Amino acid sequence: MTCRFLRTSLAVSIGALLIAACQPAANPPFDTTRLAGGERDYDYPFVNAFAATVVGTPIGYKAELPERVISTRRNLTVFEGRRPPEVFWYDTALRFSLAKQDRPAPLAFVVAGTGGNDTSPNVRLLERILSAAGLHVISLPSPTHPNFIRNASTTGVPGRIRDDAPDLYRVMKLAYAAVAAEIEVTGVHLVGYSLGAWQAAFVAKLDDSEGSFGFGKVLLINPPVSLFKSIEILDRLAEENVPGGMANFSAFFDRIFEDFAEVYREFDRVDFSQDFLYRVFLRKEPGETDLAALIGAAFRLSANDMILTADVMTRFGFVVPRDQPLHATSSLTDYFLVGSRIGFSNYLDSFYAPFFRAREPGLTKDALIAEASLEAIEPYLRRSGKIGLIHNEDDIILARGEIDYLRAVFGERATIYPTGGHMGNLEHHTVVARILRFFRD
Amino acid sequence: MAKPQSSPHRLFAALLLLAPLLACAEGARTAADREPPVFQAAEVIDTSRRYPIQVPDPLEGFNRAVYNFNAEFDRYLFLPVAEAYETVTPDLARQGVSNFFANLGEIYSFANGALQLKPIRAGRAVLRFSLNTVLGLGGLIDVATEMGIERIPEDLGQTLGRYGVPEGPYLVLPLFGPSNLRDTVGLIGDTVAYGLVNPFGLASIERRYSAITGLRAVDKRSQVSFRYWESGSPFEYDLIRLLYTKKRQLDIAK
Numbered sequence: 001m002t003c004r005f006l007r008t009s010l011a012v013s014i015g016a017l018l019i020a021a022c023q024p025a026a027n028p029p030f031d032t033t034r035l036a037g038g039e040r041d042y043d044y045p046f047v048n049a050f051a052a053t054v055v056g057t058p059i060g061y062k063a064e065l066p067e068r069v070i071s072t073r074r075n076l077t078v079f080e081g082r083r084p085p086e087v088f089w090y091d092t093a094l095r096f097s098l099a100k101q102d103r104p105a106p107l108a109f110v111v112a113g114t115g116g117n118d119t120s121p122n123v124r125l126l127e128r129i130l131s132a133a134g135l136h137v138i139s140l141p142s143p144t145h146p147n148f149i150r151n152a153s154t155t156g157v158p159g160r161i162r163d164d165a166p167d168l169y170r171v172m173k174l175a176y177a178a179v180a181a182e183i184e185v186t187g188v189h190l191v192g193y194s195l196g197a198w199q200a201a202f203v204a205k206l207d208d209s210e211g212s213f214g215f216g217k218v219l220l221i222n223p224p225v226s227l228f229k230s231i232e233i234l235d236r237l238a239e240e241n242v243p244g245g246m247a248n249f250s251a252f253f254d255r256i257f258e259d260f261a262e263v264y265r266e267f268d269r270v271d272f273s274q275d276f277l278y279r280v281f282l283r284k285e286p287g288e289t290d291l292a293a294l295i296g297a298a299f300r301l302s303a304n305d306m307i308l309t310a311d312v313m314t315r316f317g318f319v320v321p322r323d324q325p326l327h328a329t330s331s332l333t334d335y336f337l338v339g340s341r342i343g344f345s346n347y348l349d350s351f352y353a354p355f356f357r358a359r360e361p362g363l364t365k366d367a368l369i370a371e372a373s374l375e376a377i378e379p380y381l382r383r384s385g386k387i388g389l390i391h392n393e394d395d396i397i398l399a400r401g402e403i404d405y406l407r408a409v410f411g412e413r414a415t416i417y418p419t420g421g422h423m424g425n426l427e428h429h430t431v432v433a434r435i436l437r438f439f440r441d
Numbered sequence: 442m443a444k445p446q447s448s449p450h451r452l453f454a455a456l457l458l459l460a461p462l463l464a465c466a467e468g469a470r471t472a473a474d475r476e477p478p479v480f481q482a483a484e485v486i487d488t489s490r491r492y493p494i495q496v497p498d499p500l501e502g503f504n505r506a507v508y509n510f511n512a513e514f515d516r517y518l519f520l521p522v523a524e525a526y527e528t529v530t531p532d533l534a535r536q537g538v539s540n541f542f543a544n545l546g547e548i549y550s551f552a553n554g555a556l557q558l559k560p561i562r563a564g565r566a567v568l569r570f571s572l573n574t575v576l577g578l579g580g581l582i583d584v585a586t587e588m589g590i591e592r593i594p595e596d597l598g599q600t601l602g603r604y605g606v607p608e609g610p611y612l613v614l615p616l617f618g619p620s621n622l623r624d625t626v627g628l629i630g631d632t633v634a635y636g637l638v639n640p641f642g643l644a645s646i647e648r649r650y651s652a653i654t655g656l657r658a659v660d661k662r663s664q665v666s667f668r669y670w671e672s673g674s675p676f677e678y679d680l681i682r683l684l685y686t687k688k689r690q691l692d693i694a695k
Binding site (some may be wrong): 117253301304310336338 | 475490492495502503512578595671674675678691
């Protein structure tokens with residue numbers, strides 16, 4: 001649930017980033033005492049939650065972390081013999097990353113947020129933080145990422161935690177088995193952010209009964225409470241903040257691109273990094289409406305990927321006719337347009353609910369909404385001392401009252417910052433120091 | 442994604458001829474027989490409008506086939522070679538190679554800056570080329586950038602765009618990646634002009650030692666972080682098409 005569109009698209013469009021050079025085998029130790037003092041003063045600069053969510057942490061407020069972590073990508077076959085549909089011919093294995101220490105160390109699993117995978121900026125950042133803390137790190141895609149849906153989902157429709165948690169747990173066990181010979185593991189931890197944090201809570205509960213890992217510590221960063229409330233909030237952002245609604249997205253898109261072009265013209269050299277985004281922000285001072293519309297559009301883009309992937313994998317007939325053959329060269333542009341316009345309530349009523357009702361007669365929409373909440377495992381969350389929470393008072397994905405609910409449930413195990421929006425402050429020195437301390441104490 | 446400025450002509454021509462064979466012809470659609478989906482374009486979308494994602498792409502089937510071909514080429518040949526190159530070559534040497542080819546690129550920037558009647562832009566290219574060639578050991582060190590004179594690449598596609606030549610249909614070129622009719626004409630024009638003008642005898646040197654062209658391409662690839670299918674999005678082709686088009690519009694306006 002981040003501005004994946006902005007970040008990945010900018011990175012992809014120019015693509016002139018230098019690739020990591022010759023790589024040694026493991027990550028060198030990092031002196032974390034340099035960061036320890038940072039926890040006292042929280043000076044995150046954005047008071048506007050939408051600005052924080054889009055722009056992140058500016059230079060000068062970032063923690064000093066090793067620039068690069070040596071991390072290798074791996075392929076995993078989750079279900080033997082599963083073949084992708086022709087239109088997804090290129091996607092034949094689940095992909096995850098391993099960043100290892102050259103000595104015995106605890107292992108942390110990282111679960112990405114909505115639509116993210118092991119290369120998402122927030123995952124890469126957590127990989128750097130946890131490596132600096134001296135942990136081996138295995139980074140996994142979100143069960144909502146198309147790569148996960150195609151290769152590791154049992155149902156083909158992401159979102160239902162009673163399916164997603166075991167699917168994720170299966171991938172963790174397989175990934176661990178695949179790298180066990182390379183690393184010496186002294187304990188296992190679990191970290192998730194955004195939707196990944198929400199899922200991590202359920203996976204922790206599952207592990208308590210199955211016992212494959214026996215997680216030592218579980219850290220939840222900016223999770224939603226009620227999944228569907230958060231999705232509704234994000235889904236409304238685009239419709240309500242793009243002037244004239246999503247039907248008039250063209251004009252909004254052109255205007256935003258114009259703003260980029262204007263700043264682009266003023267600077268001789270442009271690297272299209274997050275720092276460029278920050279410069280655009282300072283120069284254009286976009287209003288809250290534009291920022292909210294951008295976040296909404298980015299969310300719609302992720303949701304769109306998910307909708308088409310699920311529809312193709314299940315042959316449900318939601319946007320693609322059930323018996324329409326899709327080839328490796330078929331145009332998908334119309335499905336993009338339809339998917340970006342449908343809106344979440346239509347998806348819930350006409351795909352998600354009927355799909356699961358067909359497998360479980362009598363299942364109501366209200367029951368589906370109720371089960372998709374941390375409230376469903378509240379007693380577990382209250383008594384599990386190993387679970388910690390980091391959140392922001394102004395996180396845009398939370399409904400009214402939900403931050404107080406989290407405070408009540410997690411008590412002393414919650415660290416809640418006054419600002420930072422949704423995931424905007426993850427790189428802030430105070431927050432990084434907090435994460436390091438969580439794994440040190 | 443980025444376009445090396447010199448082309449392995451013969452391979453290019455062969456691939457252009459081969460590419461249509463790679464495109465699967467789509468069978469006649471019998472849409473009327475099919476059960477319609479819950480939501481379909483005709484009902485949800487106002488078809489009288491053009492949305493940003495709808496970049497004119499009359500050859501989409503062909504383009505997608507070439508896109509898929511490029512992805513496989515990248516995966517099995519281009520990337521492994523680029524990665525091996527990164528592994529065996531020290532950082533400093535690779536930086537030198539990148540700088541050297543970028544410095545040659547100033548020739549295009551000068552010519553196209555001049556054609557666009559942008560004397561400052563053209564002068565900057567000359568200044569950068571001179572500084573880097575003389576003080577930067579023949580272009581191996583980018584002293585100009587260190588002195589605050591940054592590189593602004595110009596090409597014939599941008600020049601044509603500057604004079605109002607429309608983009609034409611979107612094209613995915615074998616090996617070169619995203620383009621459009623105008624930029625393809627520009628690419629061919631730049632390449633032919635380079636061969637004819639033969640600045641400092643460089644073109645004839647490259648013709649004699651084709652390994653140089655290969656090195657240039659590998660250098661370019663190792664500078665680009667793009668990986669096919671990495672976005673995970675089923676709409677990657679559509680998004681790249683949109684971003685390429687918008688990026689070129691920005692370049693031309695710049």
